[in-house]
Amino acid sequence: MNILVIGPHPDDQEIGMGGAIALFAEQGHNVLLLDMTDGSPTPHGDRATRLPEAAAAAKALSPTAPGSAPVRRLLLDLPNRRVEHTIDARHKVAGVIRAHQAQVLFMPHPQDAHPDHLAVTRIAQDARFDAKLTKVEMPVPPGYTEIGPPIYPKWVIYYYCSHLRRVPDPTFILDTSTMQARKRAAIAAYVTQFGDHTHNAGLLDRFARDDAYFGSRIGVAAGEPFWMLEPLGLTGLEKLA
Template sequence: MLDVLVIAPHPDDAELGMGGAILKMLADGWKVGVLDLTSGEPTPHGTPELRKQETAAATEILGLTWRENLGLPNRSLEPTLENRAKLAGVIRQQRPRWLFAPYWVDAHPDHTAATKLVDDARFWAKLSKTDQPGQIELQGERHHPERIYNYYCVHLKQAATPAFILDISDHWEQKLASIRAYESQFITGRPTEPPTFLDQLRDEAAYWGKTIGVKYGEPFHCREPIGMSGFGALI
């Protein structure tokens, strides 16, 4: 059973969008899992075997509680009934309190499909009587995560307006190390003159940190109201 399940369209999206948050939650003793929906391949410099090795290395750097891949097709991810049932089954199995999904506005069709799939599977995971004739049977006991939060890992040039920003200053270097593990994606074949891709990631994190008066930050959104029990955790 997980406290948090991060759902990523491809291996590396969780690290890019919320690697700092994952590290912060793990440091606080939370059980955090990542479910990659696809292999992420083909890519210009990657292979399925290499991507698995890089994912394993990034997983070890983060120290994740659990990580699996749902095995859905890369580049043609769709929120079908079959895929919804598969994801709902994982949610029932892991029983997380919170889900994290990509931000819902993006140029990458896999990312927008993933967010739709998470929304639909969260609803299906709470259904009862799925063993009736004409129903798609779901494995496991019904479960309904309390919230879906959205992380930013977008392929669209836009000025984001997040609901909140998390201070990840203490975890930036480890987040960066987990991203560097995907050498085929972010180092091989990339321009070496600054600003490199990794330089840009650092600058983005510094920008979000500056907005809340810290060194590095990660932005998040949520379609539902965010509740507070007090002001003690506010910066």
């Protein structure tokens, strides 16, 4: 299955659903992370440091077995702190959706305090629709030579990377117990953001506690919460945790 995980800044995807990304890749799905911005400027780090960190994080989430497909990463390069919902931005994301032939879209929960997060989710929601349009020229994404045919991803799933002080009320929780080490390694790859020299140094432990809490809600060691606006269909009860 072709999975596209859209994030406002490098590290948002890892924080919100790093365990799920690692799990999907381990299961053989084709996972692409789309960074809408490079995450700079920030109090610590710049483009020259953050891009290698993002590459290292994707590697940390990738399967280690020989011949396994890695988690790939693509930068759309919109301006950090100034992301706006525009037709141009929508069509750029729609081009990625078509080039990847994404069947599932993950994006930030639509309730957030960060303007970039709010704008990215709205862009991604509309790009889902734009990607199915015919007779519209969508831009070819970086790293691709062409885009595929129109497509309308069947599922949109929201992950939590919110700046609001609220407890998520998820539609479902995914068991990510086996991928906690990879998630932590991926987040830790962002040394400029979570290293000991930053005010965020304690967040790695907090993220682990959050996952332990959501895991406890379904009787496992760790879990990540997800929310859906549309119904999620089941074909049976065999895979319920």
